Every structure is written in structure tokens, then in C-alpha cells.
Amino acid sequence: MLFYVIAVFVIVMDQLSKYLIRFYIDINETFTLWGIQLTHIENSGMAGGLxxxxxxxxxxxxxxxxxxxxxxxxxxxxxxxxxxxxxxFLVGGAIGNGIDRLLFGQVTDFITRSGGILNLADHAIEIGVVLLIIYGIVDWLKNKPRSFCKSTE
Incomplete structure (x- = not known):
């Protein structure tokens, strides 16, 4: 159930935020909200405009x-x-950006940071990747063969 709650929450928040940006902010317009710089761009490629x-x-x-x-x-x-x-987080982010790509042929990005301009779906994907790495490390540690030192007497 947690999987679905997070995925739906991410999709709704991502699409709502993109709608508000598209509706109220002109393309290439920059402003600051709660100390966060926001710039509306439309990206027809992948991360970083590639x-x-x-x-x-x-x-x-x-x-x-x-x-x-x-x-x-x-x-x-x-x-x-x-x-x-x-x-x-991964599925919510993928669906959030997937909706934009399939419906509009581009993704609305607006959160400016040192690595570029992203959106909430991108941030959700980043969170999902970090959690996946943590899961992999925890799983590896749980299943790691235990080596025992046997003394020879």
C-alpha cells in the first residue's frame, strides 16, 4: 500500500506544480519563492536538456x-x-514526467539548482535512487557470507 500512496502522491504533486507553473509563469521567467529560485522552462529531451x-x-x-x-x-x-x-518515488517520478512527455512532447521544469533546472518528478526519482542504493547496501550486508576465524590448536 505504501508504494501506491507514495507513487500517487508524487504524481499528483508533480502534475499540480507543473500545471501552476505553466498557467501562471511565462517561459524563461525567473522568480524566487520561499528562498527557492524558480525558472519556467520546457525540456523536450532528457535530464539537462540532453x-x-x-x-x-x-x-x-x-x-x-x-x-x-x-x-x-x-x-x-x-x-x-x-x-x-x-x-x-521512482514510479511516481517516471509517471509524472512520462505524462508530460507523452501528452505535450516536453517536460515542464522549474526548480533551479546548481545541477540545472528540475521538477518535482526529477527530485522524486533522485530520492528513489538514493533509497534503492540504501536498500542494495542493506540487502548485501544481510546476505553477506559470514567468515569465521577458526583458531588452529
């Missing part, structure tokens, strides 16, 4: 990614609260 014009292709990749995550969840190979949170 490969412009391929938004719909990346939208299809997002759909395939979501199908892959749903398959992994169904097999039960990866389970637990941490992976549910990770997958929730």
Missing part, C-alpha cells in the same frame, strides 16, 4: 520502466518498506 526532441521516446521508456517495477513487485524478489518507498 537529446532534445526525443521526449516521446523517453515517455515510452518511462512506461516500460513502470512495467518492469510492477513486474519486480509481483515476483516478490524485492520486498520491504524501504524498497516500497524507493519504487514509489
Amino acid at each position: 537529446l532534445p526532441g526525443y521526449a516521446r521516446l523517453f515517455g515510452i521508456v518511462a512506461v516500460l520502466f513502470v512495467i518492469g517495477v510492477l513486474y519486480l513487485r509481483r515476483t516478490g524478489e524485492m520486498s520491504g518498506t524501504l524498497i516500497d518507498c524507493s519504487f514509489g
Whole structure:
């Protein structure tokens, strides 16, 4: 259930924020809200504006990614609260940006930071990746073979 709650929350917040930006802020307009610099841009490529014009292709990749995550969840190979949170953020972010790519042929970005201009879906994906790395480390530590020192007497 946690997976679905996080994914739906991310999708709703992402799409709502993008709608508000598209409706109220002109493209390339910059302003500050609560100390955060916001600049409205439309990105037809992937992160950082790489490969412009391929938004719909990346939208299809997002759909395939979501199908892959749903398959992994169904097999039960990866389970637990941490992976549910990770997958929730990843799927919510993928769907949020996928909606933009498939419907509009571009993604609305607006949160300015040192690495570029992103949106809430991008940040959700970053959170999901960090949680996935933590899950991988925890899982590795749990399943790591224990080596015992045996003294020879």
C-alpha cells in the first residue's frame, strides 16, 4: 500500500506544480519563492536538456520502466518498506514526467539548482535512487557470507 500512496502522491504533486507553473509563469521567467529560485522552462529531451526532441521516446521508456517495477513487485524478489518507498518515488517520478512527455512532447521544469533546472518528478526519482542504493547496501550486508576465524590448536 505504501508504494501506491507514495507513487500517487508524487504524481499528483508533480502534475499540480507543473500545471501552476505553466498557467501562471511565462517561459524563461525567473522568480524566487520561499528562498527557492524558480525558472519556467520546457525540456523536450532528457535530464539537462540532453537529446532534445526525443521526449516521446523517453515517455515510452518511462512506461516500460513502470512495467518492469510492477513486474519486480509481483515476483516478490524485492520486498520491504524501504524498497516500497524507493519504487514509489521512482514510479511516481517516471509517471509524472512520462505524462508530460507523452501528452505535450516536453517536460515542464522549474526548480533551479546548481545541477540545472528540475521538477518535482526529477527530485522524486533522485530520492528513489538514493533509497534503492540504501536498500542494495542493506540487502548485501544481510546476505553477506559470514567468515569465521577458526583458531588452529
